[in-house]
Amino acid sequence: MKEELAARLKAEAEAAGFALCRVCDPGAVDISEGLTRFLGAGWHGEMGWLAERVAWRARPSALWPEARSVVVLGEVYTPGHDPLEVLDRPDRGAISVYAQNRDYHDVVKKRLKRVARWLVEESGCDVKVFVDTAPVPEKALGQAAGLGWQGKHTNLVSRQMGSWFFIGSIYTTADLARDTAEVDHCGSCRACLDVCPTDAFPAPYQLDARRCISYLTIEHAGPVDVALRGLMGNRIYGCDDCLAVCPWNKFAQEAREVKYHARPELVAPRLAELARLDDAGFRALFSGSPIKRIKRGRFVRNVLYAIGNSGDAGLREVARDLCEDADPVVADAARWAVSQTGGTSG
Structure with a gap:
């Protein structure tokens, strides 16, 4: 039953436009040590919100204890042009690829809600959806669920999506079959x-x-x-x-969503x-x-x-x-x- 529901959920996520959908246990993530070191060194700068609700940010199971599964989804925004080319044009400005069109928060959350509604209708569970809007360790969850791994630049990297993807998550009381955590594939690359x-x-x-x-x-x-x-x-x-x-990134596919096209x-x-x-x-x-x-x-x-x-x-x-x-x-x-x-x- 858990396996069947998870499989159908992934099919629904793909139909909604997500490139990948994986599941992990909320208790599989605890980044307390790394987060404490990061904050203690002052590396967060003026981002005081990172120091707030540290317990929630460090352990997903503390954010919503009733949650039994976390669904982590990836949405591709791979550019159709070389984003480094503009760096050789000093009279022009370089804007990060993700910001060259619509705000991804709005686009991803709309898709997340669609998938979450489907899950509620199918299983009668409760859900909460997040896209950078709460103390949620998306990257750590993504690695625990098998979406990708945190590379040496601290961002999530995927064998299927490269580096160009957004992460959304659905916390749910549904008990879903878990996926295998991803391992580091950076090797000696710097x-x-x-x-x-x-x-x-x-x-x-x-x-x-x-x-x-x-x-x-x-x-x-x-x-x-x-x-x-x-x-x-x-x-x-x-x-x-x-x-x-x-x-x-050689494995990344160009974004299908036109709202991400520059x-x-x-x-x-x-x-x-x-x-x-x-x-x-x-x-x-x-x-x-x-x-x-x-x-x-x-x-x-x-x-x-x-x-x-x-x-x-x-x-x-x-x-x-x-x-x-x-x-x-x-x-x-x-x-x-x-x-x-x-x-x-x-």
């Missing part, structure tokens, strides 16, 4: 570690978020340390370097145009996008760092126009960009 522009990995399988460009461009408020600004290049929202170089204007947008965005223009351009969450000030700050790193004197006046911006962080970034392009902000 591609993800060696490509990191800011040396954000103190060691394999460890990440100091305070040096990670994804953290700096998205989570970090205020000015970025001057020592790190020059290492950010033209990355203005997130960073895909460690994902893009993973050899397992909007042409976001593949390599002109820095000059982005820097001129006011609040209304920013909200209009990124309506329905995860980028909207960081708001205009933080985004334009990132754009100005990219302008500074371009060394393009032609962009100097664009930056100079923002040296007296109402947002002091933007103004600081503008003055830095002017100085980096051979001018003075005075």
Whole structure:
């Protein structure tokens, strides 16, 4: 019975658009030791929410004790273009692949709810669905369920999906047949570690978020340390370097969901145009996008760092126009960009 229900659930998940669906026991995951070490080192930076409800985040069984199974699902967003190509175009901005169209939270949660409703109707169980919206260790659960393994860059890697996939989970009171946990297939490969522009990995399988460009461009408020600004290049929202170089991506299939296909204007947008965005223009351009969450000030700050790193004197006046911006962080970034392009902000 458990095996039959799990098999039918996986068929329903595939019909809903998920690439993979696996099941694990909530008690199979306990990341207390690693999480305590990560927080103790201060590697979480300003992400105070990671230090909240540590017991829930470390042990899925504590989040909802009634749950008997966790269904972990993967949804592919593999790009149809080379995401590293834009890094050689200093007058353009590099936006992380996952943010080049619709917000995945909305898309994945809709699919999760469809699968969860089916499970409730079939078994009469209770369910809870999660997509980055609660203290849930998705990557650890994904490895325990056999979806993939946590690579040396700390992200989940799959033999079927490579590095480009979102993770969603369904906690359920249904007792489902378990899948076999995945094992590490990284071997001696160091591609993800060696490509990191800011040396954000103190060691394999460890990440100091305070040096990670994804953290700096998205989570970090205020000015970025001057020592790190020059290492950010033209990355203005997130960073895909460690994902893009993973050899397992040779098995990845391009995203089927059109909402994940890149909007042409976001593949390599002109820095000059982005820097001129006011609040209304920013909200209009990124309506329905995860980028909207960081708001205009933080985004334009990132754009100005990219302008500074371009060394393009032609962009100097664009930056100079923002040296007296109402947002002091933007103004600081503008003055830095002017100085980096051979001018003075005075």
